[in-house]
Amino acid sequence: MASPAVKKAISEAALQYQKPEGKVFEYGTAGFRMKADLLNTVVFAVGLLAGLRSKKLSGQWIGVMVTASHNPAEDNGVKLVDPMGEMLEAEWETYATKLANAPLDKIADVYDELVKEIDVKMTNPARVVFARDTRASGSRLVGVLNAALTATEVEFIDFKYMTTPQLHYVVRCKNTLGTQYEYGEPSELGYYQKLVDSFKKVMRGVKVQGSLTVDCANGVGGPKLRELVKLLDTPIDIKVINDDVINPDSLNFECGADYVKTKQRAPPSSKAGPLDRCASLDGDADRLVYYFSDESNVFRLLDGDRIATLAASFIGDLARSAGIASKLKIGVVQTAYANGASTDYIEKVLKLPIICTNTGVKHLHHAALRFDVGVYFEANGHGTVTFSENALKAIKNTEPQSPAQQRALECLQALTDLINQAVGDALSDMLLVEAILAHKGWTPKEWLGTYTDLPSRLVRVEVNDRSIFKAYDAERKLESPAGLQGQIESLQSRYHKGRSFARASGTEDAVRVYAEAASRSEADDLATRVANAVREAGTDGQQA
Ligand SMILES: CC(=O)N[C@H]1[C@@H](OP(=O)(O)O)O[C@H](CO)[C@@H](O)[C@@H]1O
Ligand SMILES: [Mg+2]
Secondary structure, three states: OOOHHHHHHHHHHHOOOOOOOOOOOOOEEOEEEEEHHHOHHHHHHHHHHHHHHHHHOOOOEEEEEEOOOOOOOOEEEEEEEOOOOOEOOHHHHHHHHHHHOOOHHHHHHHHHHHHHHHOOOOOOOOEEEEEEOOOOOHHHHHHHHHHHHHHOOOEEEEEEEOOHHHHHHHHHHHHHOOOOOOOOOOOHHHHHHHHHHHHHHHOOOOOOOOEEEEEOOOOOHHHHHHHHHHHOOOOOEEEEEOOOOOOHHHOOOOOOHHHHHHHOOOOOOOOOOOOOEEEEEOOOOOOEEEEEEOOOOOEEEEOHHHHHHHHHHHHHHHHHHOOOHHHOOEEEEEEOOOOHHHHHHHHHOOOOOEEEEOOOHHHHHHHHOOOOEEEEEOOOOOEEEEEOHHHHHHHHHOOOOOHHHHHHHHHHHHHHHHOOOOOOOHHHHHHHHHHHHHHHOOOHHHHHOOOOOOOEEEEEEOOOOHHHOEEEOOOOEEEEOOOHHHHHHHHHOOOOOOEEEEEEOOOOOOEEEEEEOOOHHHHHHHHHHHHHHHHHHHHHHHHO
16 A cells, blocks of 8 residues: 555645646557647656556666657657566556546545555565656656656656667666676666677678768757767768757658658758668657668668568578577567568568567567567567577577687677667667678668568558457458458459558557558559548448
């Protein structure tokens, strides 16, 4: 039970805020995310829950990140980070939702009910670290968080501005400090140092060709990338662009990974020439996509699927050279949004197993852990590689029989440090891609040449009630509204290599339709027809 003093402190602190009328909150794939002015009471609830989560886990550090990633500057959001740097355990999402929807005059009682329901030992210590992106509303929201943590007597550290993956890193470091799983120094500098040292080791004997222009979405990734570049002692010519964090409206505006992926074009501000290697981060630097203009000035995207295939092929080659391929089960995890050509390439050329999961990195991360080396990326550029304990042991304990084998083992060892295994991390992924391209001696053109993407189209359809769209089979099929799946299948069968699906978004009030086919016009046509069918079914569903 919560003490009367704590309950009183919660009630008093809550009095400062007002609950937006009629709004129902739900902890979704990206935590809570909405217009920033609606978030005070939600952040307060998340602060309370973070303390409970830490107490439940005997005082392990829990993270709270205030960000709305690639969404517009006036939005914000908040999400919890579990002890090993993963996303919050699913069961706790319902507790978060419950607390966020509690009326303010009852919030201390709901808190107390949760203490009993979850069976939290209130004498345990509670420890929380938090950080935020560069959104203007962040400082107010961090103030709210502070109030909730203070009221519940939680020990906390404010890491100020950080990328989302940096906070995940710090959480994991804090909880592994002094153990055999020690992940690194729990500070921003420790994060850079780990990347810089491991990058140097991977890059021994090879050189990065040409420059890399990095669009930072005018978000927190800009200043952080500049810090990283300052510390990198391996020659790599990184041109940082779109790193304006002073003008609050510039965040994600006509730039960033989401813009590039969804519009399939470079940010208008980009001055890169033909064949120049370019990359974009999103607003909190957990997504990364690459691209370039070819000789005919045609935009060429190298998205999350491409990073996954590049990483999987490189690690597979290294494992063979290191003589440990038979000991490592390497696999790739994708979602339904992965381009069909990438799936084909992984199965037929790389000959690796694939798991397809629901959208949202927590699902991918979970599935990746079933492999010794689990490469997972969403097509939008969010992903990483996980290494099992078995993999780490094989890499560490194998006695090399030749210099080539020794070098491959060293490289693999360094990769386990370069890659942020807690969560997808644009800065770490960027160094990984740069290192692989350098090793292979590839320009983005050779990378693009590994397979040809099927033209695809993503459409957002607004419907009256998206909850009637119920998906199954890793969201590749719909069980309701009745009859719609049959319609989609009949439509896609009319197109060469046609594939389409629709699912309710977990982060926006809309249904997303994806279509791909052998040609651009067929993909567009299929997407339009399926979107129309979805729109119609959405309206029928309302009348039923
Ligand atoms: C098609 C697409 O890109 N969907 C995104 C988007 O989810 P939706 O459930 O589709 O809204 O936001 C998620 C959180 O950032 C991200 O994990 C996911 O990949
Ligand atoms: Mg993001």
